[in-house]
Amino acid sequence: MSNESDQNIIPSHKFQCESLAQVQYIRISRDDEGQRLDNFLIRHLKKVPKSRIYNLLRRSEVRINKSRKKAEYKLQTNDILRLPPVRVESKPKSCTDEAANEAFAARLKEWVIYEDNKLLVINKPPSLAVHGGSGIHLGLIELIRRHFQHAKNWELVHRLDRETSGLIMIAKRRSELRRLHQAFRDNTVHKEYWAILVGDLKQDKHRVTAPLKKNQLAGGARIVRVDPTGQDAETLFEVQGRTPGYTWVLAKPVTGRTHQIRVHSQSLGSPILGDDKYTDQSDNAKAKKAGYSGLMLHARRLTIPMDDKPNLILTAAPPTNMAKWLENKHNVDPQTF
CATH class of the missing domain: 3.30.2350.10 (Pseudouridine synthase)
Incomplete structure (x- = not known):
């Protein structure tokens, strides 16, 4: 690598961004292997605006093993990362109060x-x-x-x-982050959500496999649509309760696409109550007038694989808006949350 000696190369696990007044070389340690290049830079260059980081990548000022790499490049152990001089904020943003x-x-x-x-x-x-x-x-x-x-x-x-x-x-440790990311890839982490849908689902169970594609509106807002050219996606819905005009469901995303549960429920003709992107605003306004505001989607349960231990199964009580709905509409005892 260039003319730098090993003594001038900083192991990534010891790298601290105190100053970027000169070129720095970083050797990627095992704990950082598999991380995207842009995420690594964002994590370590906390005083540098994200826009500046992506500009450096687009202009190929950041090099890996003397070569240009895109933002999504996955770092490998012993990669040599070259960082150019970058102006950083003079005062770190920290809370001293x-x-x-x-x-x-x-x-x-x-x-x-x-x-x-x-x-x-x-x-x-x-x-x-x-x-x-x-x-x-x-x-x-x-x-x-x-x-x-x-x-x-x-x-x-x-x-x-x-x-x-x-x-x-x-994750508090890089090794735990890698382990859990692998668990997601192996589909051994399971997430379950509670949602209140607008409309009456006739069947007790639904399996939605509509492919999803991200789009950007003229104003810059991100939105997702069902599109045959989109990414594969799958969500399972199980009815938990019904009230006139609404359905309480348990949603189990098999894949993890952006806005997946929100768009898949919309594709059933029953979008999530309170969703300002995918639900008719008149339905949201009606619920708000009745005292129920906010998106009625809650990550209720997580099943997490553990090393040499049984799976960790966690549940979380819903927020006030959903708890109030379940208590008033379905007679659910709040103590059971």
Whole structure:
């Protein structure tokens, strides 16, 4: 690699982005193997805007083993990553307000469903994005990293839409992240959701296999449609209860496409109540007037394979909007949540 000696190459597990005033070379360690190049850069270059990172990749200023690589390139052990000089923010964004830290820690403690030295599982409230992005400065993972110094390398294992509530996994170690990603590929992680659908599903069970394709509207909003040229997708629906004009279902996504449950339920003619993208706004307005606002989709149960242990099975109570619906419409005792 170039003219650099090994002593100037930093192992990726020791790399800290304190300054990018000069070219740096990083040797990819085993713990970072399999990670996308863009995700690795975003994780380590926290002071660099994402737009700048993707600009560096498009202009081929970031090299792997002296070669150009795309953002989706999967890092390999002993790859040599070359980082060019990059201007970074002079002041790191960190929270030093002790009262704010304590307040967030108290809220997070209420959300925790399971925790060990490798994994954290929380019951995410609705309206909280899992990560920052378009128009969102801080999401769940950024808030955790910002308030807890020991959590700076924690990573989301999977994602939930901003308005979807329920169980989400956060890996505390890179090895655990890799293990769980492999479990998803092996289809040994199982997710189950509760949803309130608009309309009356006649059958008790439905299997939807409509392929899904992402589209972008003129205003830049992301939307997903059923499309024969899209990605394969499969969702199982099981009716849990019925009330006039609505159906309470258990949804089991076999695949993990963007907005999968939301679009598959729409394809049945029964979109999810409160969905501002896929449900008629008059239906949402009617529910809101009756005191039920927000997306009625909740990640209720997770089955997680564990090393040398029985599967970990976790459940999370629904948020206020859905709990109120189930109690009033289906006579479900809140104590059973």
